Amino acid sequence: MEFWKLFVTALMPVLKVLFLTAVGTILALDRFGILKKDARMHLNTMVFFVFIPALALSNLAEAITFKSLVMLWFMPLNILLTFIIGSALGWLLIKITRAPRHLHGLVLGCCSAGNLGNMPLIIVPAVCKERSRPFGDKDACNRNGLAYASLSMANSKANDVDDSPMNLVSLPETGQENTSTCPVGPLVSAENVSQANDFASGLEIEIARPDGVAKSLQVTKQAKVRKLLKKSAEKINLKALLTPATIGSIIGLIIGAIPQLQKILVGENAPLHVIEDSISMLGDAAIPAMTLLVGANLLNGLKGSSMQFPIIIGIIIVRYLALPAFGVGxxxxxxxxxxxxxxPLYKFLLLLQYALPPAVSISTITQLFGAGVGECSVVMLATYVCASASLTLWSTFFMWLVL
Incomplete structure (x- = not known):
């Protein structure tokens, strides 16, 4: 396919994203006041708990089968590689620019975490609908593309989970030690000392007593080990790991992987197709809602901040030059x-994951903890403005590469 036709095909989805983003920004202006802070919070809640899980469930249930699921095993690894390489490049950027300590987490987050949520969900289906049909049949391309993008979104949500959000945005430096983020205390607590003494005493008694008593003590130690493992399991935050998007994706994968369930729920002839149709309708609202929120959140970047210009340029270079080059390799x-x-569609999405702008969730975390909000807004504004040109050019090259 001619390069110019590929360029036009790649440009159309980006223009759609820009248009919806601009509408979100306008709606957030004080003159209109539609997407104010409270409205954005409520809309974000709806997107997180309702729209995204419904979108992931419906797309995966319709397009994924057990055979295709086995073939897609490389996608989670590919996403993990984007995070690892991005983190390494972000660390290098921090060393080169000598970024302030309280911005280290922000720089690492912007370099490593791409917008794997709504961007592929907009770009891939839009490319499938273009007249040139770069990836073949429109319906099959749209169905498979949405499934790939939904699986990508589920993997990204799992990777974004962190029980210590302060790792992403560190608190600004003050003249005092920050005990909340860097706890200072005894290396060995009194409880640990007591447990160690009990264990040592048990060993001494075991050596001194007959075999029968030693076996009894061995059983007691096994009970202590089980108790310790139980406590460790209780500390695992399953609520954080099983986000709504992940739960929706798991259910969709189960339905898709089991032919009997898929025949009952998916398709016009399915007895319970009304359930899948209703969930699909809810999922259709996810893409425009998420994009409007992106535009509304970018408004804060217009107010400016004290963010250092070399850091912004460095993040842009990492996200739009270095990472895509690594992705091709x-x-x-x-x-x-x-x-x-x-x-070709699957390869295109794998490459696209390296060329996306920073994740919107980074901005949400900075607002939640009140650290680096202004700097994050400026970075988001700059990177998303540059994304209009970068995504178009890289998408054109990616399509030329895989077709």
Whole structure:
């Protein structure tokens, strides 16, 4: 396909994103006051708990089968690689620019976490609808593309989970030690000392007493180990790990992987297709709602901040030059080894994951903790403005590469 046709095909989805983002920004202006802070909070809650899970569930249930699920195993690894490489480049950027300590987490987050949520969900279906049909049949492309993007979104949500959000945005430096983020205390607590003494005493008694008593003590130690494992399991935050998007994706994968369930729920002839249709209608609201929120949140960046210009330029270089280049190399290597099946749409999405702007959730976390809000808004504004050109050019190149 000619390069110019590919360029136009890649440009249309980006223009759609820009249009919806601009509408979100306008709605957040004081003159209109529709997407004020409270409205954005409520809309974000609806997106997080209702729209995104419904979108992931309906898309995966319709397009994913057990066979295709096995073939898509490389996608979680690919997303993990984007985080690892982005974090390494972000650390290098911090060293080069000597970024202030309280911005280290922000820089790392913007370099490592891409917008794997709504961006692929907008770009991939829009590319499928173009007249040039770069990826074949419109309906099949749209169905498979939404499934790939939904699986990508589920993986990104799982990777974004962190029980210590302060790792992303550190509190500004003051003249005093910050005991909340860097706790100072005894290396060994009194409880640990007591447990160690009890264990040592048990060993001494075991040596001194007959075999029968030693076996009894061994059982007691096993009970202590089980108790310790139980306490450790209770500390795991399952609520954080099982986000609504992840739960919706799991249910969708189960329905898709079990043919009997898919026949009952999915398709016009399915007895319970009304359930899947209703969930699909809810999911359709996710894409415009998320994009409007992106535009509304970017409004804060227009107010400016004291963010250092070299840091902004560095983040743009990492996200739009270095990471996509790494992505091309990784995909070429994976194809050469035989790790990826030959689906141009799937390859395109894998490459696209390296060229996306920073995740919107970074802005949400900074607002939640009140640290680096102004700096984050400026970074988001700059990166999303540059994304209009960068995404178009990289998408054109990616399509030329995989077709």
């Amino acid at each position: 990784i995909l070429k290597g994976a194809i050469h080894i035989g790790l990826i099946h030959h689906d």
